[in-house]
Amino acid sequence: MQPSAISFLPSVIGPHRSSKKYSVILSGAERAKQSSAQPKDPYKLIYPIGRVQAFSQVTAALLVLLVAALATTSSLAQNAIALKGGRLLTVTHGTIENGTIVMQGDKITAVGPARSVTIPANAQVVDVTGMTIYPGLIDSETQLGLTEINAEQMTNDLVELSDEIMPHMHVYDAFHAESALIPVSRLNGITNAIVAPESQDTIPGQDSFIQLAGRDATEMLLIRDIAMPINFTGDQRRNKGGFDKRKFPSTRMGLIAQMRQALLDARDYQAKWADYERKKSEGPAPGEDKTKGADKSKEDKSKKSPPMAPKRDLKLEALLPYLDGKKTIVLAAENPSDLETIVHFANEFHLKFVLNHISHSQPVLDYVASLKVPVIVGPIYEAPKDDERYDAVYSLPAQLYKRGVKIAFASYSAHNVRNLPDAAGFATAFGLPYDEALKAITLNPAEIWGVADKLGSLDAGKTANVVVANGDPLDMKTDVKQVYIEGKAIPMTSRQTHLRDEYSK
Amino acid sequence: MHRFARLVTLLCVATAITFAAGQSSGHRDVVIRNATVMTVSHGNIKNGSVYIRDGKIAAVAEAVSVPAGATVIDAQGKYLTPGIVDSHSHIALDDDVNEATSPVTPQMIMKDAFDYQDKAIYRALAGGVTTSLLLHGSANMIGGQAVVIKHKFGDKRDQLLFPSAPGSIKFASGENPKRVYGGRDQLPSTRMGNFAVQRAALVEAQDYMKEWDVYNDKVRRGDKDASPPKHDLKLEALADVLRGKLMVQIHCYRSDEMLTEMAMAKEFGYNLRAFHHALEAYKIADQLAANNVGIATFADWWGYKNEAWDAIPWNAVMAMRKGVRVAIKSDSEDYTRRLNQEAAKTIRYGGATEEEALKMITINPAWIIGVDDRVGSIDVGKDADLVIWDGHPLSSTGVPSKVLIDGEVYFDRSLPGFGTTHYKEGE
Numbered sequence: 001m002q003p004s005a006i007s008f009l010p011s012v013i014g015p016h017r018s019s020k021k022y023s024v025i026l027s028g029a030e031r032a033k034q035s036s037a038q039p040k041d042p043y044k045l046i047y048p049i050g051r052v053q054a055f056s057q058v059t060a061a062l063l064v065l066l067v068a069a070l071a072t073t074s075s076l077a078q079n080a081i082a083l084k085g086g087r088l089l090t091v092t093h094g095t096i097e098n099g100t101i102v103m104q105g106d107k108i109t110a111v112g113p114a115r116s117v118t119i120p121a122n123a124q125v126v127d128v129t130g131m132t133i134y135p136g137l138i139d140s141e142t143q144l145g146l147t148e149i150n151a152e153q154m155t156n157d158l159v160e161l162s163d164e165i166m167p168h169m170h171v172y173d174a175f176h177a178e179s180a181l182i183p184v185s186r187l188n189g190i191t192n193a194i195v196a197p198e199s200q201d202t203i204p205g206q207d208s209f210i211q212l213a214g215r216d217a218t219e220m221l222l223i224r225d226i227a228m229p230i231n232f233t234g235d236q237r238r239n240k241g242g243f244d245k246r247k248f249p250s251t252r253m254g255l256i257a258q259m260r261q262a263l264l265d266a267r268d269y270q271a272k273w274a275d276y277e278r279k280k281s282e283g284p285a286p287g288e289d290k291t292k293g294a295d296k297s298k299e300d301k302s303k304k305s306p307p308m309a310p311k312r313d314l315k316l317e318a319l320l321p322y323l324d325g326k327k328t329i330v331l332a333a334e335n336p337s338d339l340e341t342i343v344h345f346a347n348e349f350h351l352k353f354v355l356n357h358i359s360h361s362q363p364v365l366d367y368v369a370s371l372k373v374p375v376i377v378g379p380i381y382e383a384p385k386d387d388e389r390y391d392a393v394y395s396l397p398a399q400l401y402k403r404g405v406k407i408a409f410a411s412y413s414a415h416n417v418r419n420l421p422d423a424a425g426f427a428t429a430f431g432l433p434y435d436e437a438l439k440a441i442t443l444n445p446a447e448i449w450g451v452a453d454k455l456g457s458l459d460a461g462k463t464a465n466v467v468v469a470n471g472d473p474l475d476m477k478t479d480v481k482q483v484y485i486e487g488k489a490i491p492m493t494s495r496q497t498h499l500r501d502e503y504s505k
Numbered sequence: 506m507h508r509f510a511r512l513v514t515l516l517c518v519a520t521a522i523t524f525a526a527g528q529s530s531g532h533r534d535v536v537i538r539n540a541t542v543m544t545v546s547h548g549n550i551k552n553g554s555v556y557i558r559d560g561k562i563a564a565v566a567e568a569v570s571v572p573a574g575a576t577v578i579d580a581q582g583k584y585l586t587p588g589i590v591d592s593h594s595h596i597a598l599d600d601d602v603n604e605a606t607s608p609v610t611p612q613m614i615m616k617d618a619f620d621y622q623d624k625a626i627y628r629a630l631a632g633g634v635t636t637s638l639l640l641h642g643s644a645n646m647i648g649g650q651a652v653v654i655k656h657k658f659g660d661k662r663d664q665l666l667f668p669s670a671p672g673s674i675k676f677a678s679g680e681n682p683k684r685v686y687g688g689r690d691q692l693p694s695t696r697m698g699n700f701a702v703q704r705a706a707l708v709e710a711q712d713y714m715k716e717w718d719v720y721n722d723k724v725r726r727g728d729k730d731a732s733p734p735k736h737d738l739k740l741e742a743l744a745d746v747l748r749g750k751l752m753v754q755i756h757c758y759r760s761d762e763m764l765t766e767m768a769m770a771k772e773f774g775y776n777l778r779a780f781h782h783a784l785e786a787y788k789i790a791d792q793l794a795a796n797n798v799g800i801a802t803f804a805d806w807w808g809y810k811n812e813a814w815d816a817i818p819w820n821a822v823m824a825m826r827k828g829v830r831v832a833i834k835s836d837s838e839d840y841t842r843r844l845n846q847e848a849a850k851t852i853r854y855g856g857a858t859e860e861e862a863l864k865m866i867t868i869n870p871a872w873i874i875g876v877d878d879r880v881g882s883i884d885v886g887k888d889a890d891l892v893i894w895d896g897h898p899l900s901s902t903g904v905p906s907k908v909l910i911d912g913e914v915y916f917d918r919s920l921p922g923f924g925t926t927h928y929k930e931g932e
Contacts, residue, residue, distance in 0.1 A: 151680070416806075478853065
């Protein structure tokens with residue numbers, strides 16, 4: 001029994017803990033007891049931690065420790081869970097009414113109509129009749145783990161404002177796995193997210209792709225430095241205050257010139273290193289004897305000196321994978337002019353990019369479509385300009401979809417990540433087909449972020465990130481009953497449910 | 506014969522136009538038919554109709570007789586609700602929200618800053634909002650006097666002012682005044698300072714009232730040498746608070762501060778109408794109910810500052826279940842455009858019924874503003890502020906199709922351009 005096991009009991013408000021310990025609680029005698037006590041609500045089966053906490057006594061803690069200690073074997077963790085009889089929104093192959101999904105280990109192993117799916121003999125079967133089952137939702141831009149209380153500066157690690165070009169800022173270095181915001185978010189079915197620095201710099205750092213559960217930051221940070229934002233919305237200008245307070249770059253010209261110089265510097269830096277590596281691989285001249293004494297200094301002058309390694313520059317180094325087109329740039333602009341400027345800039349350096357926001361680019365959507373890149377769209381709640389109709393931004397996802405653009409939604413938030421599906425639902429009121437809206441928070445982001453082999457749909461072989469809810473995932477009235485991440489039932493508790501329960505007594 | 510038929514048709518059309526203009530009876534008659542009427546006050550009526558005469562609701566029933574010349578709107582089975590009431594808004598003030606140069610500025614009158622052409626009024630209208638309370642911000646302990654507007658976008662300024670709405674004044678507490686004045690090394694910089702400033706201002710107003718009482722008494726007794734005290738706008742406004750002429754709307758987050766504010770309202774005897782934000786109301790809901798103090802809160806905002814850290818999305822319903830009048834408000838140019846969806850969240854968080862959820866954006870905020878006898882439900886005699894919805898109003902896909910204020914269509918989604926009827930683009 002590791003001492004740390006104690007911590008998982010009260011800290012379910014933080015990230016979830018060892019899978020083994022969960023499985024123990026899920027599948028032991030305790031569960032059988034609960035199941036007979038609560039035969040009508042299948043969900044009582046699968047959030048036993050909440051029930052254990054309801055005891056809120058030391059005895060409860062001891063009980064859990066005891067059960068955990070009794071069964072740390074891995075066989076139980078491999079037990080299959082079958083969700084039977086639900087309405088499955090598979091995303092890739094339509095809706096299956098009365099379907100069954102089987103999860104084993106951290107994977108989905110079967111998805112199909114209830115009559116045709118074979119449930120393994122040892123599986124825990126959960127009756128989800130009347131429930132809607134869908135893949136874990138993916139939020140394409142958040143600040144999860146970078147802030148706790150916005151107004152308390154010491155809890156913020158959002159953006160480094162000391163310079164505008166900060167590619168060597170890695171959000172994984174600040175990512176706070178125990179953030180109270182993460183359980184609040186995942187309770188609404190958000191299982192994966194991009195964490196990005198805030199956008200006041202043109203290049204504020206590099207994004208990470210996270211899973212909203214795991215023992216610690218290492219487990220939760222699925223892909224570090226997955227992408228890098230380049231922001232060009234005008235907000236990056238250092239032009240606040242009077243002329244005396246301005247500093248470079250205070251204009252768009254300045255921002256572009258500065259970035260262009262940085263990318264040229266990175267190219268030079270890369271060339272220097274390539275040159276060094278080439279020289280080094282060539283090695284010392286044949287027959288050269290370094291131990292030879294007397295005339296050494298004289299001889300050395302005639303020969304080439306050994307290559308000197310260039311000084312490492314973390315900032316320029318960080319730009320190289322993007323300069324080489326190996327990683328994706330998230331190119332943010334709002335207005336048509338900014339959009340075209342920054343796309344030209346990206347093309348000048350042959351950068352690989354997706355677009356972000358384009359909230360006020362309605363006049364150039366055909367141009368956007370011609371770029372053949374995905375768009376992280378919104379927030380669709382961005383206010384229209386005064387000369388725009390009230391729904392100019394609400395209808396943007398539909399407008400893009402009509403032109404064949406692949407879209408994904410983002411909450412662009414930390415505290416309100418849980419409301420990601422509401423935006424997708426709202427977009428359907430302005431012409432986005434329902435299936436496309438669901439895709440834009442599941443499969444599309446999975447494809448954009450290069451994880452569609454593991455995430456984004458209910459398909460055998462994918463990671464078992466599965467949500468059980470009492471209705472339409474895109475409607476805010478829908479209550480999420482259970483979230484599975486990597487096949488494990490997540491405790492449906494958060495700091496907020498604890499406060500609710502405390503004051504409901 | 507053919508020609509005659511055409512003539513008859515033409516005559517009919519002409520007659521219809523005349524009737525539509527309501528000239529025949531001298532009244533403006535409108536009938537909305539074939540709607541699912543969500544009255545808020547007395548349940549839903551399927552295939553219901555609402556008859557409007559001269560801007561007021563004249564009948565609500567399954568079927569109403571259509572007077573000759575009435576304009577008929579076929580709602581095609583869609584939902585019809587009262588216009589949304591936003592009890593906490595700062596739109597249309599062009600950033601003149603805080604006179605943050607002194608912590609006590611009750612003489613500030615928001616109407617003086619009201620920009621009736623602000624497009625935010627239109628965007629809220631398109632979201633179904635027909636009435637808003639425009640409040641001073643929370644930089645000051647005592648901010649200023651609010652203005653109630655109707656979202657008759659495109660009309661002249663005075664048409665947008667809610668006629669003879671009762672007065673409200675904004676108080677604040679907690680972090681904002683602390684930060685604003687503490688940041689300048691001024692009083693208040695603590696919650697102790699906050700309440701001391703508030704209490705001192707009220708005591709000063711009491712003294713001011715006494716001075717005037719003494720003077721008036723002298724005049725009454727025929728003392729011709731009596732000299733009147735100086736007229737002080739600031740203290741005059743606070744005296745109106747103490748006289749109960751202004752309802753007090755208090756920006757307050759923490760439960761302890763709400764308790765202090767309620768005690769102070771009792772001490773000085775003023776009308777504490779509602780706490781705004783009130784994110785910890787769920788901790789003291791029974792006491793709020795006992796004092797008949799409403800709350801205007803967010804559905805699920807939290808964590809943006811320390812005093813919002815204990816916010817939970819169940820707050821609204823937990824307070825409501827204890828008997829508190831709960832409004833969901835926007836405090837935001839953004840959220841005011843979709844308050845219906847914010848209200849819908851209370852169904853998920855705590856299990857409000859549709860009617861309870863709808864009350865939180867209609868009759869309850871109307872009560873907070875003090876206009877619940879005029880708007881906030883579909884009842885005979887009330888202003889015909891109504892919304893016809895595409896989709897269910899309490900869902901992600903609920904968006905206004907038509908919005909009527911005082912019986913006139915001000916927004917129609919099916920129209921090109923802005924969808925406005927009283928505002929023309931480029932004006």
